[in-house]
Amino acid sequence: MSKFIASATIRASHEMVTRAEELLNKTIAEKGEDLEFEFPDTAFQLPMINAMTGYQIKTLGQMKEGIRFAKELLTEEPLDESWKPYLGEALDAGMATLFAQEIWLALRYIAGLEPVKDDDLGITYNGFITDTIQRNLGIQLVDGTMPGFAAIIGPAPSDEIAEKIVKELQEKNILIFLSGANAEGNSVTKQLVRRGVQLGWDTRIVPLGPDTEHTLYALNWAIRAALIFGGLKAGNFKEILKYTKDRVFAFALGLGGLDELKWATGAGAINMGFPAICDTDVPVIHPTGVCTYEEVDKELDPDKIVQKAIEVRGLKITVEKPPIPVSYGPAFEGERIRKDDTFIEFGGQRTPAFEWVRMRELDEIEDNKVTIIGTDWEKRFEAGGKMPLGIVIDVAGRKMQKDFEAVIERKIHHNLNEAQGIWHMGQRDINWMRISNNAKKDGFTLKHMGDIQNAMFHNRFKSIVDKVQVTLYVDEEDVLKVQEDARAAYKERDMRLGNLTDDSVDTFYSCLLCQSFAPSHTCVITPERLGLCGAYNWLDGKAAYEIDPTGGNQPIPKGEVLDESKGRWSGVDEYILKSTGGAVETMNAYTIMDNPMTSCGCFEVICAILPEANGVMLVNRGFADMTPIGMKFSTLAGTVGGGLQTPGFMGIGRNFVTSKKFLYGDGGLRRIVWMTKALKEGLKDSFNAMAAKNGVPDLLDKIADETIATDSEKLVEFLTSVGHPALEMEPML
Ligand code: SF4
Numbered sequence: 001m002s003k004f005i006a007s008a009t010i011r012a013s014h015e016m017v018t019r020a021e022e023l024l025n026k027t028i029a030e031k032g033e034d035l036e037f038e039f040p041d042t043a044f045q046l047p048m049i050n051a052m053t054g055y056q057i058k059t060l061g062q063m064k065e066g067i068r069f070a071k072e073l074l075t076e077e078p079l080d081e082s083w084k085p086y087l088g089e090a091l092d093a094g095m096a097t098l099f100a101q102e103i104w105l106a107l108r109y110i111a112g113l114e115p116v117k118d119d120d121l122g123i124t125y126n127g128f129i130t131d132t133i134q135r136n137l138g139i140q141l142v143d144g145t146m147p148g149f150a151a152i153i154g155p156a157p158s159d160e161i162a163e164k165i166v167k168e169l170q171e172k173n174i175l176i177f178l179s180g181a182n183a184e185g186n187s188v189t190k191q192l193v194r195r196g197v198q199l200g201w202d203t204r205i206v207p208l209g210p211d212t213e214h215t216l217y218a219l220n221w222a223i224r225a226a227l228i229f230g231g232l233k234a235g236n237f238k239e240i241l242k243y244t245k246d247r248v249f250a251f252a253l254g255l256g257g258l259d260e261l262k263w264a265t266g267a268g269a270i271n272m273g274f275p276a277i278c279d280t281d282v283p284v285i286h287p288t289g290v291c292t293y294e295e296v297d298k299e300l301d302p303d304k305i306v307q308k309a310i311e312v313r314g315l316k317i318t319v320e321k322p323p324i325p326v327s328y329g330p331a332f333e334g335e336r337i338r339k340d341d342t343f344i345e346f347g348g349q350r351t352p353a354f355e356w357v358r359m360r361e362l363d364e365i366e367d368n369k370v371t372i373i374g375t376d377w378e379k380r381f382e383a384g385g386k387m388p389l390g391i392v393i394d395v396a397g398r399k400m401q402k403d404f405e406a407v408i409e410r411k412i413h414h415n416l417n418e419a420q421g422i423w424h425m426g427q428r429d430i431n432w433m434r435i436s437n438n439a440k441k442d443g444f445t446l447k448h449m450g451d452i453q454n455a456m457f458h459n460r461f462k463s464i465v466d467k468v469q470v471t472l473y474v475d476e477e478d479v480l481k482v483q484e485d486a487r488a489a490y491k492e493r494d495m496r497l498g499n500l501t502d503d504s505v506d507t508f509y510s511c512l513l514c515q516s517f518a519p520s521h522t523c524v525i526t527p528e529r530l531g532l533c534g535a536y537n538w539l540d541g542k543a544a545y546e547i548d549p550t551g552g553n554q555p556i557p558k559g560e561v562l563d564e565s566k567g568r569w570s571g572v573d574e575y576i577l578k579s580t581g582g583a584v585e586t587m588n589a590y591t592i593m594d595n596p597m598t599s600c601g602c603f604e605v606i607c608a609i610l611p612e613a614n615g616v617m618l619v620n621r622g623f624a625d626m627t628p629i630g631m632k633f634s635t636l637a638g639t640v641g642g643g644l645q646t647p648g649f650m651g652i653g654r655n656f657v658t659s660k661k662f663l664y665g666d667g668g669l670r671r672i673v674w675m676t677k678a679l680k681e682g683l684k685d686s687f688n689a690m691a692a693k694n695g696v697p698d699l700l701d702k703i704a705d706e707t708i709a710t711d712s713e714k715l716v717e718f719l720t721s722v723g724h725p726a727l728e729m730e731p732m733l
Pocket residue numbers: 139142511512513514515522523531532533534535536600602603
């Protein structure tokens with residue numbers, strides 16, 4: 001690193017530490033050292049300082065210690081000699097900057113100044129990024145849907161270029177964080193607002209805050225991946241930094257020139273393996289030991305800067321786009337289309353509609369054909385409004401199986417939503433679609449709805465789908481008629497799936513996708529237990545294996561039954577021993593008490609034992625309040641993830657709760673004594689059906705939720721008053 005930059009970095013770092021210390025002293029003078037603080041929804045206090053040092057900052061007084069760490073990093077003698085060779089002098093200053101920024105931002109939270117609200121701009125910045133978001137995004141990160149993150153700092157040369165750069169990142173499915181401004185206060189956030197671009201998690205463009213310091217929110221979020229998924233212990237900084245370098249594919253785009261604080265922040269990011277690509281004539285910094293690629297690089301042509309960044313960071317991008325006149329990619333999936341922006345809509349109780357995938361013989365299909373059946377559709381379509389729509393998708397392939405119809409059909413939703421200006425909700429005969437005015441203006445037609453399906457089914461299901469054809473029915477009479485056939489097919493399908501049980505198959509499937517983040521975790525997916533993220537069931541696993549025999553889903557021959565009630569099989573034990581590199585030797589699928597399945601971190605629901613109630617509680621991701629175990633979801637999640645087996649605790653997919661095999665070895669559904677209201681409502685029908693089968697039809701009413709009890713004393717009181725069956729069962733411990 002050049003001397004000039006090193007001294008600029010050190011200067012800015014000193015300044016940042018002083019600024020944080022002054023604000024800390026002022027805040028302590030006002031509120032006292034004992035004032036407690038935590039960022040919203042995290043189990044890791046001040047995550048950057050926590051991850052690097054292992055020190056937990058919970059009060060203002062403890063923040064003084066954080067300042068001391070930062071200062072020591074800036075002196076000749078670092079905290080521990082082992083920092084020295086790894087970080088180097090300027091990098092120490094970079095990390096010190098991040099520590100000071102974290103404390104400074106925490107203090108601003110206490111003062112009510114974060115997240116920053118900008119009334120002129122009409123937005124509230126995101127501020128601190130919660131653990132929940134990390135978990136929500138978990139699967140997309142590991143299955144390659146989201147190949148990386150970009151932090152854009154500063155403004156692009158013009159509003160148009162800002163939009164162009166962001167769109168290019170979106171099309172490559174890269175998550176975008178925005179922070180920092182130039183000396184005049186201009187920033188990409190402002191440029192995008194001026195261009196009318198939708199910001200937020202739904203579109204994957206997340207403005208963190210207006211200043212350079214806010215970049216820290218992206219960094220202290222990225223560092224948590226190592227703790228949440230990697231199972232690394234806070235304080236093990238070498239491993240943690242190696243983890244972020246090897247597994248968190250982030251980079252920065254430094255636009256509009258770098259000032260000293262930006263250099264210092266960038267130096268911190270380089271510790272984590274995150275390079276910066278700048279659009280100004282900065283000195284290029286070649287690998288100095290942390291990275292094996294350029295740490296700072298430049299690309300003055302805005303048309304090439306995204307590509308350059310991708311090359312420097314080594315991202316693998318695979319984007320296939322159907323032949324349609326609008327942008328396409330998962331980044332457009334969350335976009336909403338309001339009524340006023342709608343050109344035309346289908347279904348949603350407004351018109352009859354359905355979607356149906358059926359297996360056909362190869363010679364029955366004309367590949368890639370789209371047929372529109374109905375009269376006058378063009379006229380009606382030109383007029384806009386609403387119309388009936390039946391989508392029938394015929395697929396054929398040598399390796400196609402009837403059971404894959406449902407797996408393929410579920411993708412219609414993603415196929416359509418990923419087109420910009422097209423929105424889809426629901427499934428089967430309760431679907432609902434909208435096409436926006438803008439998409440229409442760009443030349444999107446009804447036929448494109450079929451073209452998307454043809455292209456994407458070939459793309460997503462390469463080895464099981466050889467031919468696809470789409471028929472779109474637009475006349476009400478036809479739609480109603482074919483809908484009846486579709487309904488009969490759904491029914492038959494459900495019956496067949498219902499008969500699929502763990503006992504009726506001899507092969508389970510593994511999911512190893514999360515190993516890229518949680519190396520010792522393997523999901524064992526059985527017909528009656530879906531993956532803990534909720535995104536993969538047994539049929540998905542089976543189809544995925546057919547599609548890619550060397551991919552992340554592998555068959556597990558069950559082998560001998562070793563324990564019927566706890567769900568243990570010799571084949572499963574052998575498999576996980578190998579797949580976890582020896583970390584997990586044996587596993588029981590149907591109990592929480594004895595070698596339960598491990599958790600990566602992206603579980604939908606945590607199941608945890610409540611010994612005083614002789615049962616378990618269920619809390620879903622996104623529930624932010626206290627639970628009777630005395631921990632919030634985020635704290636609890638911190639103890640469950642990372643590929644560890646923790647008896648009494650496990651992460652599960654939501655729908656596992658109403659499976660016959662849920663806690664089968666521990667007494668089943670009757671063990672549930674507390675669950676969130678959201679879960680109660682969401683699972684009601686299937687829960688009541690399963691409860692009735694178990695001879696406890698009114699069980700749901702006897703289960704407490706947050707409106708009834710949030711501590712164990714009240715909980716037990718309630719359970720006793722309603723005569724909850726768990727109280728009469730064998731002790732769990
Ligand atoms: Fe990760 Fe399991 Fe979901 Fe696969 S099924 S993506 S391993 S959580």
